[in-house]
Amino acid sequence: MNCRQFTGDRLLIASHNRGKVEEIVALLAPFSIQAVSAASLGIPEPDETGDSFEANAALKAQAAAEASGLPALSDDSGLVVPALGGAPATFVAVLALAWPDGGIELFRGDVAGTLTWPPRGDRGFGYDPMFVPRSRIETFGEMNPAEKHKISHRARAFAELVDGCFNGR
Numbered sequence: 001m002n003c004r005q006f007t008g009d010r011l012l013i014a015s016h017n018r019g020k021v022e023e024i025v026a027l028l029a030p031f032s033i034q035a036v037s038a039a040s041l042g043i044p045e046p047d048e049t050g051d052s053f054e055a056n057a058a059l060k061a062q063a064a065a066e067a068s069g070l071p072a073l074s075d076d077s078g079l080v081v082p083a084l085g086g087a088p089a090t091f092v093a094v095l096a097l098a099w100p101d102g103g104i105e106l107f108r109g110d111v112a113g114t115l116t117w118p119p120r121g122d123r124g125f126g127y128d129p130m131f132v133p134r135s136r137i138e139t140f141g142e143m144n145p146a147e148k149h150k151i152s153h154r155a156r157a158f159a160e161l162v163d164g165c166f167n168g169r
Contacts, residue, residue, distance in 0.1 A: 003105045003164035006071060006097065010034045014064035014074035014098075016045050019125030024073065027149060027158045031166055036070075043067045053077065053094040054106050061098035071099050073161075077153060079127055081115070089115050091131050091140075093153040095161050105165055109156025124148065 011028065013021050016039040025035045038045065046063040050056040057076035064072035077093035090110050098104040112134045119129030121141025129141030133151055140148050149155050 004099070004103050005167070006033075006165045008033075008071055010036065010070060012041070012043075012064050012068050012070040012072040013037045014043075014045070014060045014072045015039075017125065020075055023145075023149070023154060024075065024158075026145070027155065031162075038064050038068075038072075041068060048076070050076075053092055054096075054108070057094040057096035058098070058104055058106060061096035062102070062104060065098040065100045069100050071097065073097050075154060075157075077126075079115070079131070080110075089113055089131065091127065091133075091153040093157045095154075095157045097161060097165055105161075107157045107160035107164060109153045109158070109160060111151060111153045111156065 011033050013024050013035050015021050015037065021037045028035050043064055046059055048056040050059050053076045057074050060074035061072045064074065074096045075093055080090045080092055090112050092110045095107045096104055114132050115130050116132050116139060117130065119141060120139045121129045123143065123145060124141045129139050131140050140152060
């Protein structure tokens with residue numbers, strides 16, 4: 001993979017979702033990158049008008065990079081459920097890293113699992129309390145955050161991002 005390298009020390013997280021920002025900041029911690037959220041700079045989130053996780057992640061990252069003049073990292077994520085009545089599900093995350101000059105890199109991660117009802121656990125955010133990763137008994141909402149950061153859809157996308165754009169750090 002021949003990706004543009006992130007060489008700066010400041011990165012805008014293009015999200016107003018506090019849980020998502022906290023998770024991305026935790027994943028960035030080993031890289032000595034100062035992360036700042038779009039919300040803290042008053043940058044609005046654009047409407048998600050794309051037809052895929054990739055399109056919406058790119059839209060958000062590009063809008064934030066353009067508005068701030070900083071490289072911006074965004075995430076679009078959600079559940080893919082093959083059958084409405086079935087238990088299988090895939091939790092998908094796409095990370096987009098955009099530069100103010102229009103350059104962009106995309107990274108996708110997913111994890112298979114099942115949905116559970118009622119939701120369990122008060123950790124995480126979004127669908128975390130309803131998603132049980134394959135070969136596990138705990139939902140992401142019950143899981144220790146450090147453990148979730150090893151196996152989640154976002155962690156897998158982040159590993160691809162690191163391999164592609166942070167390998168010189």
